Amino acid sequence: MNKLELFLDKSALVGNENQILSADEFKNLLGKESFEYIDVQTFSKLKDIQAGEAGIKSALVEVDFAIAETGTVVIDSCNENKRLATCLAEKLFVVMPISKLVASLNDVADFIEERTADMGGYVAFITGASRTADIERVLTVGVHGPKEMTVYILNDL
Template sequence: MKVMKLLEQFLEKSTLVGNENRLVTTVDFQNDFKREDYEYIHLPGLNIFLDKQAGEAGIRRALIEADYAIAETGSVVIDSCNENLRLASCLAEKLDVVFPLSKLVDNMHDVADFLEERTSESGGYVAFITGASRTADIERVLTVGVHGPKEMTVIILNDL
C-alpha cells in the first residue's frame, strides 16, 4: 500500500499548484489519445513521437513522458537533453505530462542516481517541473506562464 500513499501525496501536492491530474490505465490512455490534439509528442515508453521545433509562436499543446515523478513535491522529472523536448516543455501553452505509476518515487533522493547518470559526463539537462509557471512583480501582480506552460495536466498510467 506504499504506492497508494505516494500517489495520494503526489496528487495532493500536484493539485495545490493548480495541475489537473488523471489516473488512467495504459489501455484507456491509448484508446482516448488523439494525435491531432498535439503539436509536439514525446512518449518513448509508448513509442509515439511527433517532433517539432518551437518557433517564435511557441507550441500550443505538448504531450511528454516523464522519467520519474516525486510524491514529496508533486514534481515530474524529465531528461531534457533533446533540445526540442526541452523547448516544448518550456514553451507549450498547455503541457500534458504522462508517467507510469511505477515511476513514482518518494523524494528527490530517490532520483539521485538518475541525475548523476544523466548529467555527469555528457553535460545533460534534467528538468523538474511542478506545475504551470507563476511569477509576481514587486506589486504582487501574479502572472502565469511567463517561464513555462500556462496549464499542466498530469496523466498517471496505472500500470501496477
C-alpha cells in the same frame, strides 16, 4: 498517506489537473487529442517539431520520474526540442506510469548524477504552471513555462 495520494495532493495544490487512466484509456486519448509535440517512449510515439515564434500550444511528454513529496515530475531534457516543448508549451501534458513514482528527491539522485555528469546534460523539474510576480506582487502565469499542466497517471503499466 501512500505515495500516489501524496503526489496527487501536492500536484493539485499548484493547480494541476491529474487523471488516473489505464493504458487502454490513454491509447484512446492519444487517438483523439491533437498535440503539437509528443515524446512518449512507452507507447513508441514521437511527433517532433521545432518551436517557432508562435510557440507551442500543447506538448505531451513521458516523465522519467515523479516525486511524491513535492508533486514534481522529472524529465531528461537533453534533446533541445523536448526542452523547448516543455518550457514553451502553453499546455503541458505529462504521462506518468505509476512505476516511475518515487517517494522523495533522494530517490532520483543517481538519475540526476548520471544525466548531468556530462556538461551537455539537462534535467527538468516541473511541478506545475510557471508563476512569477513583479515587485508590486502582480502574479503572471506562464512566463517561464506552461500556463497549464495535466498529469496522466497510468495505473497498469
